[in-house]
Amino acid sequence: MWSSAILDELEHCEIDKYTTRDGLPLAEAETRSARLIEQLRRFFDDAEVPNWEPCDGQFDLPDRHDEHVVAAAVAGHAGAIVTDNLKDFPAEKIPHGIQVVVPREFAANTVAVSPQAALDAVSKMTRRLIDPPMSVDDILAVLRDRYEMHEAVALINDAR
Structure with a gap:
């Protein structure tokens, strides 16, 4: 789950990633980032948390700009x-329990x-990834090498 503030932050981070890491022009990075946020809202239409704002600022975190994350949680x-x-x-x-x-x-x-469900999900992803196409091994290599998800x-x- 997430809040509108988390999605706004994600969109800005994705733009930065696309321009810095991937070298995309700003307009293309903005288009791709906006599409990701639109897809998250469309395919996970019940994941956006309402009414998080009253909790914002109550946790005395080291970085006050992260308060909205705990408020959404x-x-x-x-x-x-x-x-x-x-x-x-x-x-x-x-807070206790989080x-x-x-x-x-x-x-x-x-x-x-x-x-097995995870393998099925990764296999399903390969059918959607066409530009560029990616195999199960390609996706697992990205998860392992870029995101250090060795155990997963x-x-x-x-399960294969």
Whole structure:
């Protein structure tokens, strides 16, 4: 789940990633980022948390610009916040019942529930990825090499 503020932040981060890492022109980066946000809203139409604003600013986080993330987690009754930014989400500032986990740990925990379902999902992704086309091995290599999701990839490979 996410808030409108999280999606706004994601859109800006994606634009930066596309222009900096991938070298895309700004207009193309903005178009791709806007499309991602539109797809998230369309395919996960119940994932956007309403009424998070009253909780914003109540957690005394090291970076006040991250308060909206915890506010969305509280408003959405989330069990976890998934981020690589652990220093700005200290456990003692996070409400009881909400864990802060890094993406690779979250992925491993999710895949561990059903490695076959994860393999099926990755296989399904290959049918949608046509520009450029990617195989299951290609996707798993990206997850392993770029995102350091070694455990999740190993679990998926074991399901093959």
